[in-house]
Amino acid sequence: MPPARRKPKRNKGAGKLNNARHEVGVDTPEPTAGSPSGIHHLEPEDGELFEHPPTDIGPNPMNRRLALRNMDEMIDSVKRQGVHTPGAAMHTELFMEQYPEWADQVLYPERTYILGPGHRRHAAALAAGKPMLLILRDQWAKDRTVEENLISENNDRDDLSPIEQALQLDLLRKRGMTGEQIAERSGYGNRGTVSKFLSLLVLPQEIQTEIHERRMSHSDGYTLATIRDSDKSNDTAAAHELQLQAYGWMRDEGITADAAKSRLKVQATVFPTRNKKIEKPTKPQRDEGGNQQRAADVSHEKHGTNAAEDPIQPDQDGSAAGTDTSIPHQSTGEGDSQERQRQERASGTGVDEREKQTERDQVTAAEEASQRRGLACRLLLAQERYASAPDLSVMLINAVLNQLEWQDAAALAHSWLRELGKGPSTERPSMYFVEVAASEDATLKRRAAFAIALAANELHTTRQDPHWDDRARAHLQFLITNKAVAYEPTEHEQELLGLVSSEAQ
Known part of the structure; x- marks a missing residue:
């Protein structure tokens, strides 16, 4: 069988x-x-x-x-x-x-x-x-x-693209899981990794497509996703506009996502409504009889039809400097205004006022440029990579060899580093740098040295304004070419660099 x-x-x-x-x-x-x-x-x-x-x-x-x-x-x-x-x-x-x-x-x-x-x-x-x-x-x-x-x-x-992975992780988030639970269940390591993937889903579709098609890295996408609007949201129409603006710089200029984000921060912090060119006073013109026309009349003819687009710049005391609030050809009740105007022109008072206004405009432009450069310096110090060794050596040499700059440069560098939360909490600049020098943190020491070098160059540039020397020009050029900041010079700085021509005075 x-x-x-x-x-x-x-x-x-x-x-x-x-x-x-x-x-x-x-x-x-x-x-x-x-x-x-x-x-x-x-x-x-x-x-x-x-x-x-x-x-x-x-x-x-x-x-x-x-x-x-x-x-x-x-x-x-x-x-x-x-x-x-x-x-x-x-x-x-x-x-x-x-x-x-x-x-x-x-x-x-x-x-x-x-x-x-x-x-x-x-x-x-x-x-x-x-x-x-x-x-x-x-x-x-x-x-x-x-x-x-x-x-x-x-x-x-x-x-699997980063966007596809983010969509897969989003299934768990929609079930109410926390970042820690998603990381544990999915094998993605930790909550931070999960968060970086999920953040990609708040980006505009155009940027998501770039990441999905691998024309943009996951890390660059995450950096763009950290760009927020004025209400600290990163998924609104306003935030998307900023993210797309940063992406446009990356695409057109080849800068990094960090540099594009820094540029937005510089732009929003110092000039919330974008850079505005400061108009130079127009040179007084003469009529057929050889008499000077009032600068206010020329300015009115130039700007009268577009006053809303070019608002009057306030003076430092809050008033609108250089403006004439009286109505031309009308008596104020204190005598003949036309006669007073002729007397002022004859005595040169009007010319002096125009010169003073020109000086005030230059001071305002220089102060705005200095504030903007100071923010760019702080953004540089916030990075983990500051400058190449040759650049840093030259900057440090300038700071060390100009001993009179040291105290002021150290004070400014100290304020920058304290604002960024870097180093000890010591309030006195001299003691702060003594503690940094005694520490074993090589990165902190390099950051502090870089801060002093930057501060020394910035103070020198500010004091030289408006007659920049080679060192001042090199300082601005360093900020412009550094990809971590991608600094955009103001009109005032462009004139000092010779990038644009100043109007006839």
Whole structure:
């Protein structure tokens, strides 16, 4: 009597299907699509490895892939060898029962199985006409852990873009999980990593597309996502406008995301309404009889039709300097105003006032430029990389060799570093730098030295204004060319650099 045929062995993840087929007398190494091999006439158990026709397997709506990339090579491999790395699947009916909120988004509810991880392998099996190798994971649906298992499977795959990974993590956030819980469930390390991925989803669609298509790095995208509007929000229309402006500089000028962000900060802090050119007083003109016209009349003719676009600059005491509030050709009740005006012109009083106004305009322009440069210096000091070694050496030499500058430069550098929260909390500048010198923090020492060098050059530049020497020009040129700041010089500074011509005085 022949021995009874042995019951087929179940292979729980071992992948030794050919041996099992041979033992039960079924030898079909290449089963046709649509007809399962002999061993798989039995219903697979949870956790079991099995093959199944890809046409009876549906995609998972939780899969956040936006595209299947590099498929040609995978399809060729599957045609030659079959699917040798298993995907994961659940019974479709069970998935829809456990996830009713996703049921309406299941594309093929009539198919037996629905995928977990393995969408590229499934697409390749369909294209190659080969069976799909799967592990049954019904327990994922029962435990409602499909999202995190999708993420855990995919988070190290190069073919997933940062945006796709962020969309996958967002599934867990929508379930109310905290950053720590998402990191633990998904295998993304820590809350900070999760937060950086999720922040990409607040960016404008144009920037998200750049990141998804890998024309912008994840880190640059995160930097842009930290740009906020005046209300400290990064997902409003106003924030998106700033983010797109920074992206435009990156694209057009080749600067880094950090430099673009710094430029926005300089622009918003010192000039909230963007740079405005300070108009120089117009040279007095003469009429046909050789008499000078009043500067106020010339200014009125030039600006009268566009006063709202070029507001009068207030003087330091808050008043509008250089303006004439009296009505021309009208008596004030204290005598003939026209006669007084003629007397003023004859005595030169009007000319003196115009000269004083010119000086006030120059002082205002110099002060605004100095404030803006000071902010740029602080932004440089906030970076971890300050300047190249040759640049820093030259700057330090200037500071060290000009001993009279040292005390003031140290005081200014101390104020910058304290504002940034760098170094000890000592209030006296001299003691602050003594403590820095005695510390073992090499980075802090280098930052402090750089701060003194910057401060010395800034003080020198401010004192030289408006007659800059080579050192002052080199200081501004350093701020302009440093990619961490990408400083934009004001009209006043451009004139001093010779980049634009001043109007005739």
